[in-house]
Amino acid sequence: MPKAAKQKKGGGPSGPYDRKSKPAAGGAAANTNIFKFDKDFGQHILKNPGISDAIVDKAYLKPTDVVVEVGPGTGNITVRALEKAKKVIAIELDPRMGAEVTKRVQGTPLAKKLEVILGDVIKMPEMPPCDALISNTPYQISSPLIFKMLAMKNPPRVAVLMFQREFAKRLVAKPGDALYSRLSVNVNFWATCKHIMKVGKQNFKPPPKVESDVVRIEPLIGSARPDVAFEEFDGLLRIAFNRKNKTLNAAFAIKEVLAMCERNYKVYCSLNNIPIDESVSAAGTAGAATAEEDAAGGMDVDMEDNEDAEEEEVLGGGGDEMEEDEDEDMPEFFKQKDEEDSAGTKTPARNPKSKVALVVKAKVLKVLANTGLGDKRARQCDQNDFLRLLLAFHEEGIHFS
Numbered sequence: 001m002p003k004a005a006k007q008k009k010g011g012g013p014s015g016p017y018d019r020k021s022k023p024a025a026g027g028a029a030a031n032t033n034i035f036k037f038d039k040d041f042g043q044h045i046l047k048n049p050g051i052s053d054a055i056v057d058k059a060y061l062k063p064t065d066v067v068v069e070v071g072p073g074t075g076n077i078t079v080r081a082l083e084k085a086k087k088v089i090a091i092e093l094d095p096r097m098g099a100e101v102t103k104r105v106q107g108t109p110l111a112k113k114l115e116v117i118l119g120d121v122i123k124m125p126e127m128p129p130c131d132a133l134i135s136n137t138p139y140q141i142s143s144p145l146i147f148k149m150l151a152m153k154n155p156p157r158v159a160v161l162m163f164q165r166e167f168a169k170r171l172v173a174k175p176g177d178a179l180y181s182r183l184s185v186n187v188n189f190w191a192t193c194k195h196i197m198k199v200g201k202q203n204f205k206p207p208p209k210v211e212s213d214v215v216r217i218e219p220l221i222g223s224a225r226p227d228v229a230f231e232e233f234d235g236l237l238r239i240a241f242n243r244k245n246k247t248l249n250a251a252f253a254i255k256e257v258l259a260m261c262e263r264n265y266k267v268y269c270s271l272n273n274i275p276i277d278e279s280v281s282a283a284g285t286a287g288a289a290t291a292e293e294d295a296a297g298g299m300d301v302d303m304e305d306n307e308d309a310e311e312e313e314v315l316g317g318g319g320d321e322m323e324e325d326e327d328e329d330m331p332e333f334f335k336q337k338d339e340e341d342s343a344g345t346k347t348p349a350r351n352p353k354s355k356v357a358l359v360v361k362a363k364v365l366k367v368l369a370n371t372g373l374g375d376k377r378a379r380q381c382d383q384n385d386f387l388r389l390l391l392a393f394h395e396e397g398i399h400f401s
């Protein structure tokens with residue numbers, strides 16, 4: 001578990017993952033409003049005990065379970081989980097809330113089962129290992145929290161989480177649905193997800209602007225977990241969903257994407273002792289064409305001629321406009337290691353004339369053609385299509401993380 005400040009009686013030192021801190025306040029804040037709730041922290045406290053009960057009930061906790069609760073606030077869900085589980089690790093950004101939840105159980109048998117970690121759960125290098133994750137999620141961290149959980153090598157058995165309704169719908173969206181996204185594919189690939197209940201805004205204090213939903217997510221664990229690296233699968237999805245309405249041929253025609261494939265291919269070759277021909281040919285020369293044709297197996301496909309790729313050019317072709325708000329980090333993802341590859345060598349990644357660039361481009365073309373997915377759009381593909389595509393790229397030595 002990462003080292004973070006643990007909450008002592010009545011509030012303690014801030015942890016290393018803080019975004020900002022406020023002075024601790026005493027008293028039962030939820031009832032007396034001693035301190036002002038901070039909307040920047042998504043502080044909408046559950047005032048309907050029935051909902052707190054339902055969240056904990058739907059986790060089907062065992063007495064041996066370790067539970068992580070993100071954002072305990074004043075402890076409405078925490079106390080219920082403490083009654084059913086062996087231990088609750090409550091991760092709270094706001095020290096005032098950390099003090100509240102600690103006070104709430106002070107002097108009761110539940111106190112020794114509670115550990116409060118002050119800090120930002122998203123900035124923690126790893127989430128503490130646990131059997132169950134529960135949260136009335138601060139909405140601004142919905143997406144990173146899900147990704148953090150799905151990326152865990154040993155994820156919890158179950159997560160019961162409250163989200164904004166729109167976000168919850170994205171989790172269960174299917175191919176073809178308007179809300180289908182990189183998030184939907186990841187959740188359905190690494191877990192099963194079920195809608196549990198709707199929660200109206202009147203159940204919170206202060207009421208949020210939007211309605212909420214509770215979902216139950218069961219990550220695939222042990223041998224059921226797909227045998228691919230999370231970062232690889234997600235890396236492929238980032239490319240595909242950068243323009244989810246464009247064909248995969250167009251998504252992979254973006255120059256930053258090809259440059260990234262080239263960088264990763266070079267790393268793959270150097271790790272596997274595969275010689276790389278770095279020679280530079282004049283564009284359009286016989287040498288360049290041969291490299292491309294060799295790798296493509298003589299296929300008559302040209303990504304640049306594809307209708308969607310042309311549209312990219314008209315739009316500027318930079319690949320840095322987002323359709324998905326969870327993909328806001330996409331440009332950085334493409335630009336990573338732009339100057340140097342991980343072996344520290346300068347990479348002429350953007351030089352279209354380098355032979356290795358042509359080989360990589362041809363490999364990409366070959367995979368898209370052979371899988372029959374090049375003409376499909378990300379919004380039409382299900383998780384099995386993406387897995388098939390990823391494995392075909394791996395066969396060619398093309399990686400995404």
Ligand SMILES: C[S@@+](CC[C@H](N)C(=O)[O-])C[C@H]1O[C@@H](n2cnc3c(N)ncnc32)[C@H](O)[C@@H]1O
Pocket residue numbers: 041042043044045046047070071072073074075076077091092093094097119120121122135136137138141
């Ligand atoms: C919606 S409130 C839920 C409070 C309580 N669980 C309830 O249901 O009444 C969200 C809580 O998450 C905390 N929080 C916000 N961002 C956080 C972060 N990045 N890491 C940990 N806690 C966070 C807030 O301070 C707040 O206490």
